Amino acid sequence: MALRSLNLPGIGTKYELETEKKDIIAIFFLKSGNIQMYTLPHDSSTPCVAELTPPEARRIGAILSGAIMEADKESVEIAFSALSDLRISVHTYIIGKHCAGKSLEELQIRARTGATVIAVSRGGRNIINPPPGFTFEEGDAIVAIGEADQLRQLEQVILVT
Amino acid sequence: MEGVVLALFVCLVLALITKKLALPSIPFYIIAGLLIGKSGLGLVGVDGVAQFLTHLGLLFLLFFLGLEIKPDRIWSNHRAIAQSGLLDLHINVIIGFVAAYALGFSFADALVVAAAFFISSTAMAVTSLVENKKLLMREAETIVWLMVFEDIVVILVLAFFGSSGEHPLIVLAKTVSLLLALILITHTGRDYITSILKRDDELPVLLTFSAVLGIAALASAWGIPESFMVIAFGTILGTIDPVSFEVHSRPFKDVFLVVFFVFFGITTDIFAEGVSVVAIAGVSIVAVFSKYLSGIAIGHFVHGNRNSGIEIWANTIGRGEFSIAIAALWGSGAVSSTIATMVIVTSITGAFVAKYSNAIRNVLAWPREKNRGSPPPG
DSSP: OEEEEEEETTTEEEEEEEOTTSOEEEEEEETTSOEEEEEEOTTOSOOEEEEEOHHHHHHHHHHHTTOOEETTEEEEEEEOSSSTTOEEEEEEEEOOGGGTTOBHHHHTHHHHHSOEEEEEEETTEEEESOOTTOBOOTTOEEEEEEOHHHHHHIIIIIIIO | OHHHHHHHHHHHHHHHHHHHTTOOSHHHHHHHHHHHSTTTTOOOOOOHHHHHHHHHHHHHHHHHHHHHOOHHHHHHTHHHHHHHHHHHHHHHHHHHHHHHHHTTOOHHHHHHHHHHHHOBOHHHHHHHHHHTTOTTSHHHHHHHHHHHHHHHHHHHHHHHHSOOSSOHHHHHHHHHHHHHHHHHHHHHSHHHHHHHHTOSSSHHHHHHHHHHHHHHHHHHHHTSOHHHHHHHHHHHHHTTOHHHHHHHHHHHHHHHHHHHHHHHHHHOOTTSTTOOHHHHHHHHHHHHHHHHHHHHHHHHHHSSOHHHHHHHHHHHOOBOHHHHHHHHHHOOHHHHHHHHHHHHHHHHHHHHHHHTHHHHHHHHOOGGGTTOOOOOOO
């Protein structure tokens, strides 16, 4: 994996990476603030390209750094430079049919999985730190925080079964 | 005053249209100027206000050029820059000069035409690479360094030809001492300047604006080349905080440069007596082909593949801001008409060739070299 960076006057900064399989990925941070990402397969001479806004680029970055993301769920992993072994994930989920009508207390989320629900978004309204008696409705978007394992538990034990 | 306002609104409409169509806007500003000025309807003439704003446009264009020049970065890439740059310089200056001289320009006029003929538009080349998403091409880097080389040539041209009637050595001594004084002042006051630039009131903009105008005024009062001094000042300030100075001078550059282009068109009279249509058309057509030759030469010698040259050609056909600057500084009537037309023809041709360069490459390519890999430079 050879990474080289280069400053191109008038254009911006270029980062080029050759993968183990000899494919080339190049990222250009343009002066306009946008980012162009090129990929060039080792057996082709025509690159593919996408232009990203900074928020889009951050999103791609989050996915590539190992976070899980599906169409209606996404997650961010937070790492602190001073606490290198502490990795916290924040994940959003959509409440399905079988959790609807149940309260946080009934579902015993923290006791059974270790993860904590820190916010709920319902119809454009946000409830931060929902109380134990809070009852879910189908379609609520919840934000849960915890370690990756705890969130996987939450997904498998509470939300799916 | 009304003239300037009319010109600005015409440019605003043109800018909206050209940005929508992803075309370079410089040729259209000039066309607009030709239409509403001397060559066309004669609606707008030049007054004191227009002259002053035009001058500001030129100053900020040059200041911006200076900010972009990073001497250390250029030095660390000087091999890559020099090889392709010298090919480009020799081929285009010689062809430009011979063409202009053969078409009936005087020796001095032919030199001015050759200088404008040689310098491709950095702004157009960069926009073309970004907009057409060609940054990954091996040729992209070569093109970027080629533009840097051309910018350096612009600076040297401005330094040599911009001086007053005084003895060159005196001018040189004055220039060097002013430069040293500027470096000394900006570097001892570095922290103070940086603290001003960080403020969010009117101070940073006021500082940038008055510094640029101040240096220009000082240079012309002292009889040293004003254009060169403004560029050098930009480079010196660029070592302190290029981003802040760029942010604070950009609005001035953007507006005044448009005024500069449109008034260049307004003051140019392409139907004046003594302006030969054959010469104007000839220079414009040769300008497109000459960059083709230099592109192929660079492709052959730098990339080992003449087909690379087609890409280099596609992105460097357009002449623009610096050609106009040269014409505005030294061009006689006939020279200005020729350069105005050349900028219009080459920049529009260039925009289309760059957009469809893949197809053009397939048509023009040397089949033997088609699939040959081209090693990156350096």
